[in-house]
Amino acid sequence: MAAITLIEAVNLALAHELKRDNDVVVLGEDVGVNGGVFRATNGLAQKFGKDRVIDTPLAESMIAGLAIGMAAQGMKPVAEMQFEAFMMPAYDMIYNHMARMRLRTRGRITLPMVIRAPWGGGIHAPEHHSDSPEAQCAHIPGLKVVIPSNPSRAYGLLLAAIRDPDPVLFFEPKRVYRIVKHEIEDNGEEYPLGTCFVDREGTDITLVSWGAMMHETLIAADKLKLEGISAEVIDVATISPLDIDTILESVAKTGRLCIVCEAPRSGSWASEIAAQVAEHGLFNLLAPIGRVTGYDTTMPYYKLEKQFMPSVDRILEEARRLMQYK
Amino acid sequence: MAAITLIEAVNLALAHELKRDNDVVVLGEDVGVNGGVFRATNGLAQKFGKDRVIDTPLAESMIAGLAIGMAAQGMKPVAEMQFEAFMMPAYDMIYNHMARMRLRTRGRITLPMVIRAPWGGGIHAPEHHSDSPEAQCAHIPGLKVVIPSNPSRAYGLLLAAIRDPDPVLFFEPKRVYRIVKHEIEDNGEEYPLGTCFVDREGTDITLVSWGAMMHETLIAADKLKLEGISAEVIDVATISPLDIDTILESVAKTGRLCIVCEAPRSGSWASEIAAQVAEHGLFNLLAPIGRVTGYDTTMPYYKLEKQFMPSVDRILEEARRLMQYK
Amino acid sequence: YLDPTGKPLTKTLPDFAKDKDLLRSMYRNMVRLRAFDAKAYALQRTGNMGTYPASLGQEAIGIGYGLALKKEDVLVPYYRSTGGLLMHGVSMLEIFLYWGGDERGSDFKVAREDFPIAVPIATQCLHATGVATAIKYRKQQRAVVTEIGEGGTSEGDFYEAINVAGIWNLGVVFFINNNQWAISVPSEIQTNCETYAQKGIAAGIESVQVDGNDILAVYDVAHKAFEKARAGKGATLIEAVSYRLCDHTTADDASRYRSKDELEKGWDSEPIKRLRGYLESLKAWSDKDEEALQKEVADEIEAAVHAYKTFPAPKPEDMFDTLYAELPKHIQQQRADAIARGAKHTGGHH
Amino acid sequence: YLDPTGKPLTKTLPDFAKDKDLLRSMYRNMVRLRAFDAKAYALQRTGNMGTYPASLGQEAIGIGYGLALKKEDVLVPYYRSTGGLLMHGVSMLEIFLYWGGDERGSDFKVAREDFPIAVPIATQCLHATGVATAIKYRKQQRAVVTEIGEGGTSEGDFYEAINVAGIWNLGVVFFINNNQWAISVPSEIQTNCETYAQKGIAAGIESVQVDGNDILAVYDVAHKAFEKARAGKGATLIEAVSYRLCDHTTADDASRYRSKDELEKGWDSEPIKRLRGYLESLKAWSDKDEEALQKEVADEIEAAVHAYKTFPAPKPEDMFDTLYAELPKHIQQQRADAIARGAKHTGGHH
Numbered sequence A, B: 001m002a003a004i005t006l007i008e009a010v011n012l013a014l015a016h017e018l019k020r021d022n023d024v025v026v027l028g029e030d031v032g033v034n035g036g037v038f039r040a041t042n043g044l045a046q047k048f049g050k051d052r053v054i055d056t057p058l059a060e061s062m063i064a065g066l067a068i069g070m071a072a073q074g075m076k077p078v079a080e081m082q083f084e085a086f087m088m089p090a091y092d093m094i095y096n097h098m099a100r101m102r103l104r105t106r107g108r109i110t111l112p113m114v115i116r117a118p119w120g121g122g123i124h125a126p127e128h129h130s131d132s133p134e135a136q137c138a139h140i141p142g143l144k145v146v147i148p149s150n151p152s153r154a155y156g157l158l159l160a161a162i163r164d165p166d167p168v169l170f171f172e173p174k175r176v177y178r179i180v181k182h183e184i185e186d187n188g189e190e191y192p193l194g195t196c197f198v199d200r201e202g203t204d205i206t207l208v209s210w211g212a213m214m215h216e217t218l219i220a221a222d223k224l225k226l227e228g229i230s231a232e233v234i235d236v237a238t239i240s241p242l243d244i245d246t247i248l249e250s251v252a253k254t255g256r257l258c259i260v261c262e263a264p265r266s267g268s269w270a271s272e273i274a275a276q277v278a279e280h281g282l283f284n285l286l287a288p289i290g291r292v293t294g295y296d297t298t299m300p301y302y303k304l305e306k307q308f309m310p311s312v313d314r315i316l317e318e319a320r321r322l323m324q325y326k
Numbered sequence C, D: 001y002l003d004p005t006g007k008p009l010t011k012t013l014p015d016f017a018k019d020k021d022l023l024r025s026m027y028r029n030m031v032r033l034r035a036f037d038a039k040a041y042a043l044q045r046t047g048n049m050g051t052y053p054a055s056l057g058q059e060a061i062g063i064g065y066g067l068a069l070k071k072e073d074v075l076v077p078y079y080r081s082t083g084g085l086l087m088h089g090v091s092m093l094e095i096f097l098y099w100g101g102d103e104r105g106s107d108f109k110v111a112r113e114d115f116p117i118a119v120p121i122a123t124q125c126l127h128a129t130g131v132a133t134a135i136k137y138r139k140q141q142r143a144v145v146t147e148i149g150e151g152g153t154s155e156g157d158f159y160e161a162i163n164v165a166g167i168w169n170l171g172v173v174f175f176i177n178n179n180q181w182a183i184s185v186p187s188e189i190q191t192n193c194e195t196y197a198q199k200g201i202a203a204g205i206e207s208v209q210v211d212g213n214d215i216l217a218v219y220d221v222a223h224k225a226f227e228k229a230r231a232g233k234g235a236t237l238i239e240a241v242s243y244r245l246c247d248h249t250t251a252d253d254a255s256r257y258r259s260k261d262e263l264e265k266g267w268d269s270e271p272i273k274r275l276r277g278y279l280e281s282l283k284a285w286s287d288k289d290e291e292a293l294q295k296e297v298a299d300e301i302e303a304a305v306h307a308y309k310t311f312p313a314p315k316p317e318d319m320f321d322t323l324y325a326e327l328p329k330h331i332q333q334q335r336a337d338a339i340a341r342g343a344k345h346t347g348g349h350h
């Protein structure tokens, strides 16, 4: 059992489902012979054939629309958007159709489909290749939005996403594609959607994050420990539907909450979590709710991207500030 | 000086700017001879000519893309999306281009443009004609998002939006198009963007809303008064950039906050306001932050829309609940 | 095939043009659709139903391709596909419910695999290509048909759909209802193409233009295109030239942008009169038949209206129950809240 | 006009084909572009620049239409329009900065009205139509040119753009760089059209296919199309058939999906060798000229590299200062915070 990266874990989960279920197909731009620009589908076309791993013409609304039509016939398409920002031509399909089909047909037509996309910044990519548009997706009822933070979760959550009877947006933190390795057994065991993962138990402050920022957050937690601050760290993983209970329980224990995400601050999913805690956990709070996020500006070209994204330092400073409140 | 409706106020502001500034043009589907499906552009093509009030082919990404190109040349296009949900094919243009042009060119190219769209539910319209997608727009840095609640503000804020050097999304509460009338003098005086309006002074609770829901909110405030509860009512009007100071000052005074909006609760702009208050005004709060919003489901077909949208009763009950906290 | 009065334009017509049962069924269903539209209009005007888009003058299109459809084929309709829907087993009640603001109208009891009505223009074209992709993947012999207005062909989704249908050789048929108007926008300012059919050249698919007021012509091209689709021989784009004799919808007033004369001219070539003329020339239709038909149709519609008006009102929980296979916990609480309030709601606005 | 070796294919060539200064300038600039690409590659490989898309083999396109452009015309480029950008006054430094992750590379000092490079595919086509609409509105005699890859023509935005350019008779020229590949996707699975030019038929605009490796041909059609655009005579779609001799970008490895043989065949018809042959046949180019040119180009590029490497680093406040005409208050606080941290940042992670 070799240790594999997040991108390899995605590939492993796709291969597992392609093998297990003939209704599963993969489609997108360059997912075939080339194996995807990040190699998520590496070798799959060769192994499962071009009718199951499909290179499409270059059009995202088309890719989403095709997947909707295929899923309506009971297939389980896994569509790839080459980068998160190139999902936007498909936003209409996602918003007006993919999210609504089950409800508007009262369950007659369902869409067991997944749209995958590399997501987030930090790899010195060109313009429009480093965004974090999860909030404008999670705000759409009828969807599930999943963002794994490490290889094991990518494997287990992608399996769950593909098997889920409803449409799932699966955003893969591209910065983590190759920096972490986990030993993963290809046993087809899924992780539950809609459940947070508590990665560190702690008593003084609750740090909540998802995706690539989980790594800065965990490092911050380790450093805080050295300062005698016990941080509980939660990986939201499925941002919608949100498992708020796990977060509320933690805040009830720690009394302090700091949410970390890469997207621009205003209207980010960090705000949603803060709002729910301000509604249901207000009187457990010893300190204001901190949000360490991207700034309210467009993700800059790569020379400044590090200055845009939350750093371990920013998390540490915010945590220390919140610890001032007793 | 006759009393006019919100839709007439929009028409008046458009006519005023078309007359004042030759760089201003109106474009969209059916905005010409027909005067728009809601008559927002009624009579304008006849008055200003078809080269200034332009019926476009049927394509929203095209409408936004054209406006971007025209604005880059210094024109001031005012584009209409026929209904809010039909803006989604243009979401890519809005997200990847309209919002970013000034920043990415370091100010070389600016986009003094406006996209208008009828917005919100409550008129028994067909499917996809009653949504409130303001949050997924306000989350995009570089844009301004304005939602007037009455005729005077529609007139003054639309003038400001057209004159603003940056792109503005202007959402018009279609439910209010014809139900309220204001006496408006066509004096070309604009209202400031980025400022909340305090419509009722109060001491016990702060009610914050925007768009059509301002009417339920004001009615609720009146009823609360009869119960001896003094509610301060704030019309956000420009949801992005958000004038949080006015809200924080009010909450400092009242200690209680209830935010009312029509969009699905999770990820709504009500959540952003709650998050900012939980961050900067936490210790002024006597009660949890209440959000009276649409439910976390798709806006239903019209037979159930009233049950989806916040009602005066829901606002009253939430306000009373928050008043329990001393 | 037929001139506006119903006289054959060519000496020999295809065999099916002698099949009197088929011809009667064509006529019967066009009359049925027109009567249904009239009733829907009346329901809207009397506040019993919401906005409704009629098919007046365009009946030959939906009824024509609808008659050529098989049960196992898939229809991906747009809002003006009432004819196709009725022919493919969607009930009048379901159509009333849909335009009456009730999702149960999209839960087709018979045509289980047909798509619900697409209001976002041109999106249905991509859904149809997706359905056809699944059918091809499973090596089934089923045709997929979708319909779009001529104005809708300006949307990128339409083009993306015909392009992929071409390269993947999908068994999908795109019907363009060219009724000359996109609400208030005439074809002269919609595209610089002489025909909408020629747009298929950009996708390398077979394209035909047909007189959409001649149901024999519509049926013939549809039948051939469906056979071709079922045989795995690829996609067809069909422009059916017709005319919108009605307002765009009940919410529209076409007199604002369209001349009386043009409208009157439009009536000259309407499809029902034309087929009636042909039927009579074949002695296949009598005034007695007409009487019987009118009564039969009126009864059917009345029954549907009764069913619609007595249909149980939707419940608040309907907003939630089919949102997900399993409703997330926090939404269950919202569901309970909505049910609790359900009673209170009057539906009126303050 | 020329065969792969540079021999004229027709007895008589257009007059400009005898203008030796023009021919030399064509040659000089293609060589310049190829050398610039090579340097950009080297900078990326040595970690001094980010991902870069070269124009290897496609130099005749950007240089060809670039030479036909006037200063007051507007270029709306995509990421592989380096040739057009260089010809229209965008500096090598600006192009290095752009691909080096610095927005100042999009703040063109000379071509103030040209659009920044479009990465979201096909969107530039709509921007170009908008610019052309403004130019038409103001009754100016200026052409607008935009460029798109053949794969990009599958996007709805491309079609929406040519459609409106057709009906509004806009002075815009759409250049399709058909380099046969969209990253790993060959034309055989991109569209069922025999040619990309024929897609213009769907918009009713004039469309031409041209040998994109023959700069005389590219220049000629571009020149005519621009004149037509400036004269208010409408839009033109030009498919320039070429071949991508390089990887898609520095991040791509074409050997994964493309055969050696195909690549070698591609070299046979590359544009620089061809024009060189023709120049020599006219005695318009000598080895001495070549030497001088190589040196001249190398010096220019070295100077640009030096300017790039010594260019002051962007500051944290640059993330904010041109976001709005006036920065909202809450963002001013974020700006201050970013400046305060600026120093601390190492650029590394953790």
Ligand SMILES: Cc1ncc(C[n+]2csc(CCOP(=O)(O)OP(=O)(O)O)c2C)c(N)n1
Pocket: B029, B058, B060, B082, B086, B089, C080, C119, C120, C121, C122, C148, C149, C150, C151, C152, C153, C177, C179, C181, C182, C183, C244, C248
């Ligand atoms: C994406 C989208 N944009 C705009 C609309 C609003 N709208 C509804 S019908 C219509 C005109 C459609 O005309 P056409 O395509 O010719 O079809 P017809 O109604 O004539 O059958 C418009 C603009 C919509 N429903 N969807």
Ligand SMILES: Cc1ncc(C[n+]2csc(CCOP(=O)(O)OP(=O)(O)O)c2C)c(N)n1
Pocket: A029, A058, A060, A082, A086, A089, D080, D119, D120, D121, D122, D148, D149, D150, D151, D152, D153, D177, D179, D181, D182, D183, D244, D248
């Ligand atoms: C909307 C969008 N989708 C996907 C991409 C990712 N992408 C970048 S280049 C490319 C292939 C483009 O091929 P082509 O249009 O032929 O242009 P070429 O690169 O060959 O010049 C893709 C899919 C993108 N940049 N924008």
Ligand SMILES: [Mg+2]
Pocket: C149, C150, C151, C177, C178, C179, C180, C181, C182, C183
């Ligand atoms: Mg029409």
Ligand SMILES: [Mg+2]
Pocket: D149, D150, D151, D177, D178, D179, D180, D181, D182, D183
């Ligand atoms: Mg290409």
